[in-house]
Structures are given as structure tokens and as C-alpha cells.
Amino acid sequence: MTEIINELYYMVEDRTGQELLGDEEVKSLEEQRCALWDEVIHRLGEDGEGIREVIRNLDLELETIHDKALFRAAVRLGAELVRPKAGVTG
Numbered sequence: 001m002t003e004i005i006n007e008l009y010y011m012v013e014d015r016t017g018q019e020l021l022g023d024e025e026v027k028s029l030e031e032q033r034c035a036l037w038d039e040v041i042h043r044l045g046e047d048g049e050g051i052r053e054v055i056r057n058l059d060l061e062l063e064t065i066h067d068k069a070l071f072r073a074a075v076r077l078g079a080e081l082v083r084p085k086a087g088v089t090g
Contacts, residue, residue, distance in 0.1 A: 009071045 041048030
């Protein structure tokens with residue numbers, strides 16, 4: 001079951017990522033973040049790029065863990081909502 005949930009997660013994540021590429025708010029936030037990272041790298045000097053990559057990789061790992069947890073919770077909630085309740089008649 002975990003494999004199916006993971007496969008579904010990556011399918012939804014890919015589609016959502018594609019949809020967000022066209023979102024103006026996301027573009028604006030990405031531009032702001034890039035500008036801030038450029039400033040951080042400039043202030044840190046030659047080590048700045050390496051530190052940025054380490055932080056970026058950690059952020060990506062944390063984001064994936066968070067997103068998977070949200071997805072699993074949404075799938076469980078969806079399954080609970082469609083599951084017939086014992087003793088309930090419609």
C-alpha cells in the first residue's frame with residue numbers, strides 16, 4: 001500500500017508543480033527568494049554558494065517529508081469520507 005501512496009504522491013506532485021509554474025504569486029516569491037540568496041552569497045563570499053546548496057538540499061528534503069505527510073493525511077481523510085458508516089442508512 002505504501003508503494004501505491006508514494007506513486008500517487010509523485011503523480012500529484014508533478015502535476016501540481018507544473019500548475020504552479022504559471023502562478024504569478026509563486027513566480028514573485030521565487031524571484032524574491034533568488035534575490036535574497038544572491039545577497040547572502042555575496043555577503044558570505046566564496047563559501048556562500050556551497051552553504052546555499054546545503055541549505056537548499058535540506059529544505060527540499062524537509063519539504064518532501066512535509067508534503068508526503070499532508071498527502072497521506074488527505075488520502076486517509078478522503079478514504080474515510082467515502083467509507084460507508086456502520087449503521088448509517090441513506
